[in-house]
Amino acid sequence: MAFDxxxxxxxxxxxxxxxxxxxxxxxxxxxxxxxxxxVINAMVAHDAxxxxxxxxxxxxxxESATAAYENAxxxxxxxxxxQNPAEIIFTSGTTHGINLLAxxxxxxxxxxxxxxxxxxxxxxNLVPWQMLQDRFGIHINFLPMDDNGLIDTGSITEYIxxxxxxxxxxxxxxxxxxxxxxxxxxxxxxxxxxVLILDGAQVIPHGPVDLPALKADFYVFSGHKAxxxxxxxxxxxxxxxxxxxSPVFSGGEMIGDVKLLTSTYAEIPHRFEAGTPPITQxxxxxxxxxxxxxxxxxxxNRHLMTLxxxxxxxLQHLSVESNAIRIIHPAMDTGRLPIISFIVRGIHPHDVCQxxxxxxxxxxxxxxxxxxxxxxxxxxxxxxxxxSLAAFxxxxxxxxxxEGIAECMRILL
Amino acid sequence: MTEDIYQDPIIRLSKQREHDGFLxxxxxxxxxxxxxxxxxxxxxxxxxxxxxxxxxYQVRGCLLTRAxxxxxxxxxxxxxxxxxxxxxxxxxRALSSQGSDRHEFPPPVAVFSPVAPHKSRHSCxxxxxxxxxxxxxxxxxxx
Ligand SMILES: Cc1ncc(COP(=O)(O)O)c(C=O)c1O
Numbered sequence: 001m002a003f004d005x006x007x008x009x010x011x012x013x014x015x016x017x018x019x020x021x022x023x024x025x026x027x028x029x030x031x032x033x034x035x036x037x038x039v040i041n042a043m044v045a046h047d048a049x050x051x052x053x054x055x056x057x058x059x060x061x062x063e064s065a066t067a068a069y070e071n072a073x074x075x076x077x078x079x080x081x082x083q084n085p086a087e088i089i090f091t092s093g094t095t096h097g098i099n100l101l102a103x104x105x106x107x108x109x110x111x112x113x114x115x116x117x118x119x120x121x122x123x124x125n126l127v128p129w130q131m132l133q134d135r136f137g138i139h140i141n142f143l144p145m146d147d148n149g150l151i152d153t154g155s156i157t158e159y160i161x162x163x164x165x166x167x168x169x170x171x172x173x174x175x176x177x178x179x180x181x182x183x184x185x186x187x188x189x190x191x192x193x194x195v196l197i198l199d200g201a202q203v204i205p206h207g208p209v210d211l212p213a214l215k216a217d218f219y220v221f222s223g224h225k226a227x228x229x230x231x232x233x234x235x236x237x238x239x240x241x242x243x244x245x246s247p248v249f250s251g252g253e254m255i256g257d258v259k260l261l262t263s264t265y266a267e268i269p270h271r272f273e274a275g276t277p278p279i280t281q282x283x284x285x286x287x288x289x290x291x292x293x294x295x296x297x298x299x300x301n302r303h304l305m306t307l308x309x310x311x312x313x314x315l316q317h318l319s320v321e322s323n324a325i326r327i328i329h330p331a332m333d334t335g336r337l338p339i340i341s342f343i344v345r346g347i348h349p350h351d352v353c354q355x356x357x358x359x360x361x362x363x364x365x366x367x368x369x370x371x372x373x374x375x376x377x378x379x380x381x382x383x384x385x386x387x388s389l390a391a392f393x394x395x396x397x398x399x400x401x402x403e404g405i406a407e408c409m410r411i412l413l
Numbered sequence: 414m415t416e417d418i419y420q421d422p423i424i425r426l427s428k429q430r431e432h433d434g435f436l437x438x439x440x441x442x443x444x445x446x447x448x449x450x451x452x453x454x455x456x457x458x459x460x461x462x463x464x465x466x467x468x469x470y471q472v473r474g475c476l477l478t479r480a481x482x483x484x485x486x487x488x489x490x491x492x493x494x495x496x497x498x499x500x501x502x503x504x505x506r507a508l509s510s511q512g513s514d515r516h517e518f519p520p521p522v523a524v525f526s527p528v529a530p531h532k533s534r535h536s537c538x539x540x541x542x543x544x545x546x547x548x549x550x551x552x553x554x555x556x
Contacts, residue, residue, distance in 0.1 A: 350475045350537075354418065354534065358418065359419075381451065382474075
């Protein structure tokens with residue numbers, strides 16, 4: 001079916017006020033997207049009809065809860081183009097996934113080993129690695145980025161060394177919307193015997209991805225940005241890499257044979273899922289990715305890029321005379337996400353957001369978006385204002401946004 | 414939609430520049446940061462006998478922080494350390510109180526009453542007070 005954002009909107013109860021008329025203009029999807037009925041209904045149906053613990057129970061509900069949980073794993077695998085669902089590990093989100101890797105891979109590091117990151121990273125792909133510096137005596141290096149916040153992955157051969165063990169990069173920026181060019185990464189990383197981790201938190205919400213083709217070893221993302229619930233996320237790893245990783249969390253559900261002083265571990269992926277997992281949330285994530293997968297992908301992508309272009313052109317238009325707006329954006333032709341960050345010179349991002357919320361019920365994000373080093377390198381000490389689009393956004397959202405920003409500039413400047 | 418905080422008196426205050434800048438030779442200086450948003454206020458004070466005579470400030474922050482800086486600088490003359498704590502407490506109580514427990518805004522800060530429902534913005538208004546307290550505390554410990 002051809003892509004129709006009006007139809008999509010109807011699937012999101014939060015967008016329909018009591019009168020059936022939408023007053024909310026939700027443009028903070030990179031922080032958390034809204035959930036469609038398909039996801040809400042799937043979670044309610046699970047809790048109302050199949051709620052039980054998974055894996056070990058031998059009763060009707062436990063078996064159907066386990067099946068639902070494993071079905072969700074299969075939905076994720078289908079969405080990211082992975083043949084073996086056992087490579088999907090449920091986490092609580094991107095941050096959890098990166099921490100899991102930082103701890104487990106970190107335990108194998110030796111003094112003098114190196115980790116390669118970029119200045120674009122979200123704090124969750126920065127701080128967990130920083131914490132390894134003192135514990136293991138390792139060094140962190142950074143790939144350079146350009147003035148628009150694009151990571152220069154082509155220069156990886158200059159920055160990777162025989163001591164580099166881990167390369168962990170954003171697959172798509174939550175600030176600039178830049179998609180990272182991964183073509184040069186996989187081979188360079190593997191030639192040096194290192195592993196490649198990609199943070200896909202902002203990429204997964206925009207459609208299915210063929211992960212194995214990216215040549216990454218690990219990939220992480222969150223459910224709540226991909227039309228799913230919070231409290232659930234995914235760590236994907238190539239089986240041969242997962243086999244080398246020892247679990248960092250332990251307890252029930254992740255073990256094989258337990259003696260008083262020693263234990264064996266369960267099979268992958270269960271050995272990485274200690275304790276009762278977020279079962280209802282996994283079911284919700286499966287439903288979200290199935291829902292997203294069923295949309296007309298080229299139509300969705302065209303829609304989002306059309307709106308993105310309109311936002312960028314509209315902001316540039318507002319700034320023609322005053323030059324008051326600076327957009328941080330990669331060129332449209334390099335492949336990008338529907339995320340646009342900008343500053344209005346003379347108006348703090350928090351004031352832009354508050355003004356538009358108070359007067360227009362527009363939801364934006366203002367500040368550093370958990371990427372303070374990126375903002376500082378781009379010379380933006382007050383952060384930026386971010387517009388992030390999703391399938392349910394419409395032309396009307398963009399029109400009202402631009403009208404609101406014009407009004408904000410008129411009154412506050 | 415909640416109450417609009419961008420009302421003329423607040424906007425006007427935010428554009429006042431009378432006390433924005435540096436003193437020639439300040440007696441004390443203090444800084445307060447809001448780590449959540451990166452906002453920072455630095456104040457310079459002339460004091461004698463523990464009493465503030467003049468204040469100037471430098472601010473990197475939002476409109477509310479600017480407005481509150483201008484407002485505080487305009488009313489701070491003659492205030493001592495206990496006075497600045499009292500002003501902050503009264504302001505904070507008026508911002509935070511609701512319903513039947515509602516505390517009145519002291520007249521000099523009543524202009525900010527529309528901000529009360531926006532809890533996430535209270536710290537913007539209180540930042541200049543914290544910078545003055547930081548300056549006065551440093552002075553007390555140096556004495
Ligand atoms: C690029 C990127 N990485 C990581 C995260 C962290 O995600 P979460 O808070 O869901 O763990 C986010 C979300 O803010 C993000 O945008």
